[in-house]
Amino acid sequence: MADTPVPVTVLTGYLGAGKTTLLNRILSENHGKKFAVVINEFGELGVDNDLVVDADEEVFEMNNGCICCTVRGDLIRIIGGLMKRKGKFDGIIVETTGLADPAPVAQTFFADEDVKRATKLDAIVTVVDAKHLFARLDDSKEAQEQIAFADIIVLNKIDLVTPEEADAVERRIRGINPYAEIRRATKSDVPIEAVIGRDAFNLERILERDPEFLSGEDDHTHDDAVMSLSFEASRPLDPEKFNAWISDLLQKKGQDLLRTKGILSYANDDRRFAFQAVHMIADGDYIGNWKDGDPRRSKIVFIGRDLNRPQLRRGFEACQVPA
């Protein structure tokens, strides 16, 4: 059977940020699409949909010697069940609990072969409350991780803050994750196309979005434990050296590296190599040639905790072929 993978959108966000409102908005909008919805708490706000699966979050360690490789066992089971009804829905939306670490959810889509075959992670959407985000970031590791993992951030309840406050919140988000797209919203009113069908984990689209302030280096003004670093290399990379370096790095530092993305130019190769990792789980492939005239610069981005800038820079630059 020619299997088209079913897209999965992961919806995260702190309790009260407006996740369920966004979910209901997606479901009720007149788009002609059917979604299977996996939720983890039947909250006070009901979810209006034909196919709602009530899941108990069960985070499992994969018994493969990789300590940070955790997956959601319940999701593996539920997606297995849903796949038997393939064709009855166009996509799956997974809503996590407010306190959830998004890593096990994301890793499930790379670590389990059945899930990997049947589905593709479309995007991680994080809903944050503009009014309370500062407090959340100060007291919660999960709130930072939810932002770090996000492809799209819905900056909700924007009507409750002043324009200056909104800008400050946005700056703080950018300090953690400059690569996510931020959508300001009131009552989670973002267009459905902004959150569904994004294909954000497609290697072809990695780093397609340049952060708006790439030149402005250190925007890390707050002391959030989670930060992002990006590096560029002007000379082509030696693939063997890069592989050895990144494998070693992910092995040793994978627990602190939440997301890693890169577009690489290998020596004597006209093709672009795209690379991404969620903690230690990495995925990479060639994604077509460099455009004529475009500078062939390799670029890598790390979002994580306790990142040593000089060390990472030296490591990356040492992968270049000799000048």
Add this chain to the structure above:
Amino acid sequence: MAGVTEADFLLAQRGTTQELGGWVVAAIFDRAGVLGFALADGTVRIGDITAEAHDGAILSACADAKGGFLTGGDDGRLVHTAPDGTVTEVAKFGSKWVDHVAAHESGIRAASVGKLAHVLDGTGKVLKSLPHPSSVGGLAFDAKGKRLAASHYGGASLWFVAAKEDKPKVLEWKGSHHAIAFSPDGTHVVTAMQETALHGWRLADGQHMRMSGYPGKTHSIAFTSRGRWLATSGAESVVLWPFFGGGPMGKAPTELAGGDEVLCSAVACHPQHEVVAAGFGDGLVLMAEVASGKVVPVAPPRGSAITSLAWNATGTRLAFGTEAGLAGFVDLSKR
């Protein structure tokens, strides 16, 4: 199966197929030998009869204790379907999925819902609800129907069905366990794991058995009739582990019917002989004799993976079903 023509498959001479239009969750012969197919569209098909058993998908199915079919669905219901297509709700468990079911001819049934394994009698009364540390990944009764084994994260739990006080014998092994089977003599329990490996326990002394090396996840495991071999899916051949002569510890498995570079997706052992039926990811079905390694082609690959295989009790009929909804059987009785 290069070089084999369509006409060489038993299906052409001795078989019947049907397009059922839904994922075949299980092909089942009931206790009287009636063939039924449980589908993910919520129906049980028996010949020309379509029984609307569930409002939603059937997640697991087995032959019911005293005839007919027992199914668990994502509508939270446990349902009995009689051979004439009459549907009876056995139990309802709210909005949670009924993930796994099992039944024994003595009249006892089991159904798992999340972390709980419910044990029910013939009338559908819940006799006990057994808790597990995580969601149950698979259920199996031993051959006598005295013990129930449930797999989960971190191992498996063994319960005496009739015990006054429910305290499980916990078989521990790190990782997530799903498909589970008792050896026919009840001395061993084996599970298939998330990590493309199997794990077994010798119950007498808790001896661990690690069976690994699979390129894919094993979904289907079955002991041969006298328990000498454990047949497994998950490799590009039928992998059989020897449960005799000190095995499977330190013994290499036997591999049958390999060579097509397609993963085996389902296995079923003949009820009397050491013959294994195997289905593959491309829809191929074959039978292999363990001793000689001789392979008989049953159904040609039609593209959709075999999800389920079943023998009738006398071993004269073999049924199969696929993801795409093709179902069929071959009649092997002497003509």
